[in-house]
Amino acid sequence: MDIKEIRSLDFVEVTDEEFKLIRDLIYKNIGINLTEEKRSLVNGRLQKILRKLNFKTFKEYYHFLINDKSGEALSELANVISTNHTFFGREIDHFEYFVDIVLPEIEARAKKTNNFDIRVWSAGCSSGEEPYTLVMLMMEYFGKDYNKWKAGVLATDISLNALEKAKKGIYPDERVQPLPDIFKKKYFNHLPSGEWEIIDVIKREVTFRRFNLMNEKFPFKSPFDVIFCRNVMIYFDEPTRERLVDKFYQFTAPNGYLFIGHSETLNRAKTKYLYLKPAVYKKA
Numbered sequence: 001m002d003i004k005e006i007r008s009l010d011f012v013e014v015t016d017e018e019f020k021l022i023r024d025l026i027y028k029n030i031g032i033n034l035t036e037e038k039r040s041l042v043n044g045r046l047q048k049i050l051r052k053l054n055f056k057t058f059k060e061y062y063h064f065l066i067n068d069k070s071g072e073a074l075s076e077l078a079n080v081i082s083t084n085h086t087f088f089g090r091e092i093d094h095f096e097y098f099v100d101i102v103l104p105e106i107e108a109r110a111k112k113t114n115n116f117d118i119r120v121w122s123a124g125c126s127s128g129e130e131p132y133t134l135v136m137l138m139m140e141y142f143g144k145d146y147n148k149w150k151a152g153v154l155a156t157d158i159s160l161n162a163l164e165k166a167k168k169g170i171y172p173d174e175r176v177q178p179l180p181d182i183f184k185k186k187y188f189n190h191l192p193s194g195e196w197e198i199i200d201v202i203k204r205e206v207t208f209r210r211f212n213l214m215n216e217k218f219p220f221k222s223p224f225d226v227i228f229c230r231n232v233m234i235y236f237d238e239p240t241r242e243r244l245v246d247k248f249y250q251f252t253a254p255n256g257y258l259f260i261g262h263s264e265t266l267n268r269a270k271t272k273y274l275y276l277k278p279a280v281y282k283k284a
């Protein structure tokens with residue numbers, strides 16, 4: 001018996017009923033809308049979890065998911081279903097806009113009100129490249145005045161696996177490539193392995209938390225000046241996106257910004273945000 005035959009012996013085939021159960025659970029709890037075409041992909045990707053947990057059917061796995069109150073099972077499922085792919089400097093025009101328009105505006109306001117508070121949220125931060133970049137940019141922009149500010153970034157994701165990588169802050173060379181050399185020198189340690197590790201000064205400025213964007217209630221006390229939620233809503237359908245964007249709106253400060261991914265769209269007729277330019281919106 002060759003390795004392929006051995007593998008096929010413990011391959012668990014999902015039934016129609018099980019696929020529907022799991023698809024509905026994913027839609028309701030993670031927001032991702034899986035079509036029938038994704039069935040074999042889901043079936044394949046979940047084999048490893050089934051094997052690890054020793055489940056013989058998807059029904060058993062489904063019951064495990066609905067009875068898990070810790071959220072860890074859902075986090076593991078999200079990790080397998082969604083993509084965590086990201087890199088430093090992704091969609092760089094957003095970072096340019098952040099430095100050229102958003103920060104000066106917030107700075108001017110702070111000088112008037114004497115309130116040096118800036119609240120930034122990276123929602124769906126994956127392995128941390130986006131929030132770390134935002135901190136580096138704020139440090140560059142404010143220079144030695146950075147410490148005058150109550151700044152930092154809240155970075156959330158549903159995937160514990162992604163958050164662990166984010167907290168470690170160690171990246172392969174290709175993921176760091178788009179950054180200017182000066183950033184690499186200033187904000188990373190170059191490890192003997194060739195990887196790059198974010199320095200502690202930057203790590204300390206990011207608070208990583210597990211948070212599911214499908215949660216009914218957002219637990220924040222104050223609104224955010226800037227929300228980055230990029231390349232997270234790609235697999236959400238329109239009603240899910242609209243509900244989420246409404247919640248973002250509630251938690252955006254007046255004159256605050258929402259950045260979404262370039263391949264994502266908001267229904268401009270329905271959203272309360274003001275459209276500024278592709279993938280950039282403002283609560284005006």
Ligand SMILES: C[S@@+](CC[C@H](N)C(=O)[O-])C[C@H]1O[C@@H](n2cnc3c(N)ncnc32)[C@H](O)[C@@H]1O
Pocket residue numbers: 029030031078079082083084085086087090123124125126127130156157158159162211212213214229230231232261
């Ligand atoms: C492709 S990454 C985006 C990373 C970064 N924002 C970027 O633009 O490169 C998408 C992330 O969204 C997270 N995600 C998907 N559904 C989520 C949900 N319901 N709640 C929170 N995070 C979610 C995934 O775990 C993944 O890390």
